[in-house]
Amino acid sequence: MNKFKYYFVLLLAGIAIVSCSKKDDDEVVVTPVRDYAVQYKADNDSIEKFLKSNYIENVTADFDVKISKITDATSQVSIWDQTTYKLESRDVYSDGITYKVYYLTLRKGAGESPTNTDKVSTAYSCYLLNGTLADSSYGLPFTANLFPYANSNTVIQGWAEILPKFKTSSSSTVSNDGTITYNDYGAGVMFLPSGLAYYANSSSAIPAYTPIYFTFKLFDLQRMDNEYNSSSSGIVFIGDGVPDYLEDVNGDGYLYDFRNTTKYPNPPKELIDDTDGDGIADFLDFDDDGDGFTTRFEITKAAGEVGVVNGFNYGIKLYFPWDPVVDNPLTPNVDETEPRGIPRRPTGELANPSLPESATNVRKYIEADYTENPRKRIHLDNTYPIKIN
Template identity: 80%
Template structure:
């Protein structure tokens, strides 16, 4: 276990878009970025060589890890060949190429996995491939946004790709305010420069592969729909957290509107219900029916808190929108009742409002049945462009 004070350190800043050199006193020459594929090939060679010529010297009980170079004539088992900790890789489509990103699982963790758009609480140390320390959070947890378009505390792309492969742990807060974390995920990620600081940052030269040791303590689910204004992005959300808009359930969501970075995205990575080119997690109208998602999942005013259902007292829940699935109260929060007996409904299947009129219409919709809120599976109304019925 580790103990930490409950405060956070700001994360590293974003990536510079180009490197510059002075030609003379009057002209500044912008150096074009290197070809991503060629640089990745070189970086990958360096990383594979590192994995085959270095070994895990020590992993502490708190999952602090030390990696060292195998000396000449040494008999240590390389990271590449050792079997104690899983060396895995993930293929990442970005910059119009596919990266292979290697990572070590020291411990998976026991809690939930973030998506690549959530906010995390983590700790890290960053190293060059000669094992020289570049930067570290000194074991202190800090918050970071994995979503690259967040307004603050964003991380290098490699973090967004590898952290979802791990899980959070548990935490307890003592009377002295000290938070104790246990069973958290811990690992090492080996990043080609395209997944890190491609054009350099501070003491990190351009085109430098790096590795990070890290621990994942906690996460915050995000709802990242945003609008762009002259003063920046305004995040309003649509009422459905990102992880529930991950249609293929792979833990990753991408905004493929950047066609320079993503000119030909694999179909299996696209989470876009209405096919309008805007992924559901950044789309205010997921099914493209002209009604916003938030409007479609907002409860009627007489179905918030205590009310009456079938002439009996009924607790509809405190949320102004339906959850994905019905929820029970969390006993760990005694001052809040999270009970939500109904999930986002499907198109109603009950009797017509006016049985004398046999035609379902905007003026004569069907009534909701209890199964419309709870049936599994069900196509929820914010993903069903046939409802609400439009007035013709």
């Protein structure tokens, strides 16, 4: 599984790699990393040629797919031309260029779609374009972090760009022997240029600068909250209390750290998810609205608003959820009810109606402030809390 570890060298264009050859006994030959745009053109040509010269031989009831070389053009329709499983593509901005990534949807899935920063449970097989099987999870669930800075089991960027186009299973069942069966999971095939795979890195199975393809199934996901601090000892994930998928401001399912100007020198404005415009995407920003109050502080419940107080159930969490939450009937011993979500700026009566609103004369919250939709939640509203001048 470590074969799919995300190599941070891919984030740094222009870093040289050292070859094994030498000019003499002391001088090591240094080979520059190839230009991303030039390599992408070559990879894309290879992928499109593959799509036009291969066909889908079989898709089983479990969505295992076999792709083979066309030997009879009269009966074998290319992946490019077939219509049973529509060939789709997604534009991906990375390395200063826009990649066109092709993929097939064998089944969309009936659950939820991950963002490109969540943790996922999948099964996969990886192939070279000549049909060689490079690696596989052999149908068993493989858990991976799509966020490249995660501390373990991170994967290549191509996964993070395509899996959000699919959905997880709708439900699962566990047999007596502990085997998990997933129902209505997403399944597909992704065709990745080397720039979104391993690029200049090579292994015994995958040479450097090699486009590849994956067949995959998306079983489950775990929502992540990826705000982190970094130090000499490494990255420590803290979170701000709001999961990444709820900090996707433009709602496209993708979140990026555009502070990496080497990888993203000129990001399209429509991809930016940054409420306060400070250059830090909300999913990595501890203060989303830039008002000087951390997001976690702003979504913390007031003292006395946790548990059942005077007959009212305020919910068991210390922080407001995004929206109200109903009790989970599958956990009869715990009441997960959260009747209030993250509030907007309060709209009730002033503490002293004879004086103007101020930091010392604030309005009361009314129930609609916690539940009305749409509403601008206070951690995204830099006008509240009101500061004392």
